[in-house]
Amino acid sequence: MLKEFRDFALKGNVLDMAVGIIIGAAFTTIVKSLVDDIMMPPIGVLMGGVDFSNYFIALTSGDAPATLTEASAAGIPALAYGRFINALLQFAIVAFALFLVIKQMNALRRRIARGESPAPAAPPRQEVLLEEIRDALRGKN
Template sequence: MLKEFREFALRGNVLDMAVGIIIGAAFTTIVTSLVSDIIMPPIGVLLGGVDFSSYFVSLSREAAPVSLEAAKAAGVPVIAYGKFINAVINFTIVAFALFMVIRQMNRLKERIAKGQEPEAAAPPRQEVLLEEIRDLLKVRG
């Protein structure tokens, strides 16, 4: 069983997947920073400084807490729908950013593929004439 596990763990696909996961985790950090530190502040300014993260609905029948932090500190059950709205906005921005990156990569791959493929050009005139001469000699001889 140990031998089988070692063979499984050392397969190329498993190693490739591990590298992909590690790079994906690092990429997630970069994308999260891009969204929260670079993209969301201008969107917040455009929307008049709206911060959805503090929006919530209290599920308690007692007096509603003043803020989400106060509700959490008091142990009051809440639906923090503002955080969900922020998560949806972040997802949309990340998905669009990834779409743009992948779109550009696909275009680059197409350009590279077109540049590497030799064009199907007609053979030089000399070769055509030599082939005709060869064919005539076959017929005569």
């Protein structure tokens, strides 16, 4: 049973999946920072200068706390719809990035299936000059 588990765990697919999960977690952290630190502050300013992540609805009657942190500290149940909107934006960004990656992979697969190879890169300028010198020297002989 141990050998069978080792064979399973060391298969290429499992290792590829593990790498994908780790990179996905790192990418999610970057996207979260992009949404929370870069995108939402200007949106909050446009909406009246309020921190968008603090948009919430307190589910109790009486004095509503000013921030979601205060509501949490006081044990007041709240619908944190601002955080939900942040999560939706993060999802949209990750989904779009994944779409772009998959689109490029599918295009590459189609090119490979048709037998096309990627276009070769242009040679460096000095290589072109050396070829011209070589050809000029051959022309003299």
